[in-house]
Amino acid sequence: MINDILPVLGISLGLTVFLEEVFAIIVGIRYSKDLVLVLLVNLLTNPAAVLCYYILAFYIEMNILVLKIPIELAAVIIEGLYYRKYAGSIKKPFLFSVSANILSFGTGLILNAIF
Amino acid sequence: MKRFMFSKVLAVLVMCFLAVIWNFVFVYGDVIWEPRDSFYEKERENCVYVNRAYYANGEKGYVTAYKNPESNWAVADFENGNDVYIQFIYKDKSGREWGITEFNDGSEKNGWVLIDELIARYDHNSFCEDHEKEFVDYDGSFDPDSCGDKIIVWEYPGSDAITGKLYKEDFKEYLPEFSYMYKDDEGRQWAYIGYYMGRCGWVCLSDPENENLPVIKVEYEGLIPASKPDKSPAVRNGLWLFIGLAVGIIIVSMVLVKVFYGKRRRKLKV
Structure with a gap:
């Protein structure tokens, strides 16, 4: 079972952090502390989001996408709040959070569709 | 330069939006409905279409559906006596037959069950x-x-x-x-x-309009009484370990943010 859990957590977290860091650089964030903040904020939200989705998927009989969307919304809000409070160079923290999460969420869906 | 970057980001976001839409498109066989399952898609050539109803009849009193025939990841349990609809059957390298079933609970989840743990419902x-x-x-x-x-x-x-x-x-x-x-x-x-x-x-042909023709009762042999599993599939998959790991990572992250960023306010504007 451990062989199934660690890849689930690791791949999701690793991919999310990579995509959001790249997105941060693309949109012009160069302040190193803010780039580290993106990493830490995703460490905070991604495992929790994966865990919530995992538990809800087992115990609630609903379409998978319907479960993912409210979880992602909660992650977007939490990340936005952290960026607003702690980021030095992210001018629009909630817009950044929404865009970064759409990118990571959508990329995950594309990869799921391909593989 | 900024406009070029913006258009790149926009292109990626459009792709992501299309990926979301794609998830609503799930029927891509001509006539036969095919399950959206990565293992099935990989082994499609080795799967046989059956589209048949079975009853769960596991030795422990229930049957477990797994993520795929090569995984120990339990997806759901079916107590004996419950209907299990199998669309396709796959035979693994050791000769065991696995059937893929979709759960009729609106979740569109699939799972693979051992055919040996099922009894075929008497049908055509x-x-x-x-x-x-x-x-x-x-x-x-x-x-x-x-x-x-x-x-x-x-x-x-x-x-x-x-x-x-x-x-x-x-x-x-x-x-x-x-x-x-x-x-x-x-x-x-x-x-x-x-x-x-x-x-x-x-x-x-002798009585074509009669909806109340005599029914022949079918007797099944070897039925095993139903019983509930001791632990749910989530717990058997290591739910507590998962929770522990996730909580640990969250706590460490919160502490690190608090320690290194403290009550920092936004000072830099780029």
Whole structure:
């Protein structure tokens, strides 16, 4: 079972952090502390989001996408709040959070569709 | 430069939006519905279409559906006696047969179950296995003019399941083509339709409109009493370890943010 859990957590977290860091650089964030903040904020939200989705998927009989969307919304809000409070160079923290999460969420869906 | 970057980001976001839309498109077979399952898509050539109903009959009193035949990740449990609908069967390297089933709870989840832990529900296939030697070629005796407006189509002679109805007005287009016939123990004549306007099954030529024909009760051997598993699939998959790891990572992250960023306010504007 451990062989199934660690890849689930690791791949999701690793991919999310990579995509959001790249997105941060693309949109012009160069302040190193803010780039580290993106990493830490995703460490905070991604495992929790994966865990919530995992538990809800087992115990609630609903379409998978319907479960993912409210979880992602909660992650977007939490990340936005952290960026607003702690980021030095992210001018629009909630817009950044929404865009970064759409990118990571959508990329995950594309990869799921391909593989 | 900024406009170029913006258009790149926009292109990626559009792709992500399309990916979300794609998730609503799940039927891509011509006629046969295919499951959205990564293992099935990888092994499609090695899967046989069955589309058959079974009863769960596991030794422990329940049957577990797994993520795929090569995984120990439990997806759901079915207590013995519950219906399990199998669309395709895959045989693994050790010769065990696995069937893929979709859960009828609106979740669109799939799982793989061992066929050995299921009992096939008595259906048209089972009836043919038992009575094939008694089938004779269709003799052309069906007379649509002597029937009423509605003809009942049964799963098999003696079944309680009606698979469809034929209406007299449909015969104006073309008549049903019967494949073979069978005479039951009470002398009733039956004929089988492979396909007619989306319907297939058996018509009782002796009494085609009767919806209350006698039902033959099927006795199943080797039924194992149902019982609930001790632990849920989530717990068996290591839920507590998962929770521990996630909580640990969250706490460490919160502490690190608090320590290194403290009560920092936004000072830099780029």
